[in-house]
Amino acid sequence: MKSLRAFVYVLFGVVLALGLVLSILTWLQIHDVTALYGVLVIFNAVGICGFVFMGLTQETAILKPLSWKRASLYTLAVAVGLFGILTFFLLHWGQGNAIAAFGALVPFVVPSLAIITFLTLTEKSRIKG
Numbered sequence: 635m636k637s638l639r640a641f642v643y644v645l646f647g648v649v650l651a652l653g654l655v656l657s658i659l660t661w662l663q664i665h666d667v668t669a670l671y672g673v674l675v676i677f678n679a680v681g682i683c684g685f686v687f688m689g690l691t692q693e694t695a696i697l698k699p700l701s702w703k704r705a706s707l708y709t710l711a712v713a714v715g716l717f718g719i720l721t722f723f724l725l726h727w728g729q730g731n732a733i734a735a736f737g738a739l740v741p742f743v744v745p746s747l748a749i750i751t752f753l754t755l756t757e758k759s760r761i762k763g
Contacts, residue, residue, distance in 0.1 A: 639688065646684035653677020671724040679720065683713045697760045704753065711749040718742025 657673040660666075690705035700708070718739050726735035 639692070642684070642688060646681045646688065649677055649684070650681035653681060668724060668728040671720060671728055675717070675720045675724070679713060679716050682716060683709050686712050696762060698762060700760070708750065708753055711746045711753070715743050715746030715750075718746065 653674060653676070656677065657670050660673050661670045687705050687709040690700045690708055691702055693699045699705075718741070721742070722735045722739040725731050725738055
């Protein structure tokens with residue numbers, strides 16, 4: 635089981651590194667911020683959400699792991715919020731439209747924060763002991 639978790643961690647790390655390299659290559663070839671953020675949204679969102687899920691389901695010396703269902707809800711909330719933040723950057727700096735950028739930020743980030751707050755407040759203690 636440890637080797638499977640290690641493989642998945644490495645896989646998500648490779649996805650993040652690939653996203654970073656591809657976004658840099660895209661910028662160097664096209665010099666288009668929209669294309670740069672498009673690559674970042676796809677690869678980095680997947681990698682970050684994978685690390686969130688794996689981190690929440692990881693048992694540590696101090697904490698018990700979360701159930702995969704609850705960790706999936708956290709991960710989904712992070713994915714929606716991350717999509718909103720990256721879309722904000724795409725619209726604000728890529729197209730220079732601040733009003734549309736904030737219009738895209740609010741419907742994704744606010745519900746995401748509400749879900750994360752609800753899940754945090756209703757969380758049972760995971761501390762071993």
